[in-house]
Amino acid sequence: MNVLVTGGCGFIGSNFVRSVLRQKSNCRLINLDKLTYAGNPENLRDIEDDSRYRFVKGDITDAALVEQIFTEEKIDTVVHFAAESHVDRSIAGPAEFIQTNIVGTFTLLEAARKSWLQDGTGLADKRFLHVSTDEVYGSLGATGYFTEETSYDPRSPYSASKASSDHLVQAYYHTYGLPVLITNCSNNYGPYHFPEKLIPLIINNALNDKQLPVYGDGKQVRDWLYVEDHCAAVLRVLEKGTLGQTYNIGGNNEKQNIEIVTTVCNLLDEKVGLRDSGEPRTSLIRYVTDRPGHDRRYAIDATKIKDELGWTPAVTFEEGIRKTVDWYLDNPDWVAGVLDGSYQDYYERMYGNR
Numbered sequence: 001m002n003v004l005v006t007g008g009c010g011f012i013g014s015n016f017v018r019s020v021l022r023q024k025s026n027c028r029l030i031n032l033d034k035l036t037y038a039g040n041p042e043n044l045r046d047i048e049d050d051s052r053y054r055f056v057k058g059d060i061t062d063a064a065l066v067e068q069i070f071t072e073e074k075i076d077t078v079v080h081f082a083a084e085s086h087v088d089r090s091i092a093g094p095a096e097f098i099q100t101n102i103v104g105t106f107t108l109l110e111a112a113r114k115s116w117l118q119d120g121t122g123l124a125d126k127r128f129l130h131v132s133t134d135e136v137y138g139s140l141g142a143t144g145y146f147t148e149e150t151s152y153d154p155r156s157p158y159s160a161s162k163a164s165s166d167h168l169v170q171a172y173y174h175t176y177g178l179p180v181l182i183t184n185c186s187n188n189y190g191p192y193h194f195p196e197k198l199i200p201l202i203i204n205n206a207l208n209d210k211q212l213p214v215y216g217d218g219k220q221v222r223d224w225l226y227v228e229d230h231c232a233a234v235l236r237v238l239e240k241g242t243l244g245q246t247y248n249i250g251g252n253n254e255k256q257n258i259e260i261v262t263t264v265c266n267l268l269d270e271k272v273g274l275r276d277s278g279e280p281r282t283s284l285i286r287y288v289t290d291r292p293g294h295d296r297r298y299a300i301d302a303t304k305i306k307d308e309l310g311w312t313p314a315v316t317f318e319e320g321i322r323k324t325v326d327w328y329l330d331n332p333d334w335v336a337g338v339l340d341g342s343y344q345d346y347y348e349r350m351y352g353n354r
């Protein structure tokens with residue numbers, strides 16, 4: 001396999017690149033990443049010298065570059081992670097979300113269509129896997145689950161842009177017969193998560209005796225999945241999924257945001273002791289004005305991927321959250337580099353002006 005991974009310097013993409021290189025000897029991975037604020041090539045420091053791996057700094061909306069990579073590297077597989085991914089940022093400024101998530105996905109689909117339908121090698125060994133989110137389905141009440149049949153009802157600029165890209169991917173399957181697969185996953189957590197997202201934000205603030213902001217009443221429910229389980233699911237869909245199909249991926253792990261925050265506080269109290277004031281870290285919790293359009297509950301029904309592809313999550317929330325807190329405690333330099341912005345110099349330091 002010659003795999004184009006987009007967004008491989010982000011949170012999930014970097015975990016995916018590492019796990020594929022660990023498991024598969026017969027593949028070459030080309031990581032195309034623009035290195036936005038969310039992209040950190042240091043996430044892959046341990047594998048960057050692997051001869052099966054190549055990093056290309058570039059934008060997925062750059063059609064000429066994407067086409068050049070398809071030709072040069074004889075790309076037969078695309079695993080598309082690159083996106084603007086933070087809901088709050090999509091509310092403050094949606095334009096980048098439209099550009100990267102919609103136009104970028106379109107650019108990749110076009111490159112695949114042109115390359116694969118014209119190169120005469122057929123489509124049998126080609127795959128275009130689009131990584132998406134459960135947020136496209138909108139918000140649930142107290143009961144029920146998102147299945148692959150649930151109607152799309154996106155409610156933030158982020159989820160609307162992802163929904164739009166999902167529709168484009170489906171359209172390329174029906175219109176051109178492009179061999180696509182789509183995964184819609186719940187909230188991920190684990191190592192290399194950028195500290196603007198809930199769990200790493202809480203870990204870092206709680207360690208530094210800063211307030212812990214919780215939106216609204218904190219009772220919003222999300223289904224949490226350890227990132228390595230997500231990566232395993234994506235690989236399973238890539239290898240065994242039925243073309244044109246969508247697979248929901250979830251951890252069967254519904255938690256209220258406030259439960260997540262409390263769990264992290266208690267784990268830190270246990271591992272590094274109470275605050276200097278002698279109080280538990282839960283005393284840092286502050287309820288703040290809710291996010292506009294904040295979806296109340298997401299919950300995934302992952303029966304299809306379990307029954308058809310035999311995938312279930314391997315890591316319980318209790319294990320996963322301990323591993324995550326330990327990773328942040330064990331990697332203070334990574335955290336410091338992200339917090340002070342110096343991670344953004346890593347590319348120049350490692351790769352010069354390439």
Ligand SMILES: NC(=O)c1ccc[n+]([C@@H]2O[C@H](COP(=O)([O-])OP(=O)(O)OC[C@H]3O[C@@H](n4cnc5c(N)ncnc54)[C@H](O)[C@@H]3O)[C@@H](O)[C@H]2O)c1
Nearest residue numbers: 007009010011012034035036038039059060082083085188
């Ligand atoms: N994080 C989650 O909980 C979650 C859940 C479900 C689905 N997803 C989806 O998984 C994918 C990855 O999410 P993540 O949390 O790792 O995101 P992330 O924000 O950590 O990483 C995104 C990566 O994409 C790169 N990128 C952004 N714009 C680009 C562009 N125009 N060209 C090339 N690269 C670009 C960034 O530099 C970064 O490395 C996204 O598509 C997201 O919608 C995420």
